[in-house]
Amino acid sequence: xxxxxxxxxxxxxxxxxxxxxxxxxxxxxxxxxxxxxxxxxxxxxxxxxxxxxxxxxxxxxxxxxxxxxxxxxxxxxxxxxxxxxxxxxxxxxxxxxxxxxxxxxxxxxxxxxxxxxxxxxxxxxxxxxxxxxxxxxxxxxxxxxxxxxxxxxxxxxxxxxxxxxxxxxxxxxxxxxxxxxxxxxxxxxxxxxxxxxxxxxxxxxxxxxxxxxxxxxxxxxxxxxxxxxxxxxxxxxxxxxxxx
Numbered sequence: 001x002x003x004x005x006x007x008x009x010x011x012x013x014x015x016x017x018x019x020x021x022x023x024x025x026x027x028x029x030x031x032x033x034x035x036x037x038x039x040x041x042x043x044x045x046x047x048x049x050x051x052x053x054x055x056x057x058x059x060x061x062x063x064x065x066x067x068x069x070x071x072x073x074x075x076x077x078x079x080x081x082x083x084x085x086x087x088x089x090x091x092x093x094x095x096x097x098x099x100x101x102x103x104x105x106x107x108x109x110x111x112x113x114x115x116x117x118x119x120x121x122x123x124x125x126x127x128x129x130x131x132x133x134x135x136x137x138x139x140x141x142x143x144x145x146x147x148x149x150x151x152x153x154x155x156x157x158x159x160x161x162x163x164x165x166x167x168x169x170x171x172x173x174x175x176x177x178x179x180x181x182x183x184x185x186x187x188x189x190x191x192x193x194x195x196x197x198x199x200x201x202x203x204x205x206x207x208x209x210x211x212x213x214x215x216x217x218x219x220x221x222x223x224x225x226x227x228x229x230x231x232x233x234x235x236x237x238x239x240x241x242x243x244x
Contacts, residue, residue: 038083179231
C-alpha cells in the first residue's frame, strides 16, 4: 500500500475521516487489481505500510465488506478480497445479461431525451477509446454507460438488483484491461467487434425499438464474456491477475 497516495487523498479531502480515506484507497487498489483477487487483507501489514494505526484500517475493511468488495471464508480467520474465476463470471454475466437486456428494452420505452443524449455521448467516447486502444478512456466510459442505462429504464427494482452486482462487475471490467494488454494488436478480435456495441444499443433506444435494444445488449454482454474466455486460451484467464 502506498502511504503517499493516502496523503494525496487526505490533501484532496482534508475534512474526511481517515477510515473513509483508507476505504477509498483500498477500494481503488482492489478495483484496479493492484491487490490480487482472493488475497487476504492483513490489517497490521496495511497499517504499517500506510504509517497509521490499525483502527482506521479495520474500519475501512469493515466498510468494504458491507459494500461487497471484501468477504470472509467459512472456517478461516481474516478478510479476503473478492475472488474472480471464469466459472463465476459466467454465472454473474448470465444475471447481468438478464438485467441489462431488460433495462435496455425498458429504456427504449421510457428514457428521456436528455438520457438518450448522454448515452450517445458515452457511446461515442467509448467507440473512440476502443479505436485508439485507450484503456483509461474505455474504463471511464464503459461502466458509466451501463449504469446510466439502468438508471434510465424506469424500474427501481432493476437498479437495486444491479447494485448487488456492481462490486464484482467493476472488478471483472478492470480485468479486461489485463486481457486486452495480453492479447493486444492483431490477436485481439474483441476490440473491433465491441467498438460498435454501445452505439447499437443507443440507436435502438433512440428509435424506440425495445426488442432490438434487448438483443443488442445481450450480444454485447455475450461478446465480453467470449473475449474473456478467449484470453485464457482454454485455461482460467484470471490466473493472469491473481499472479500480479
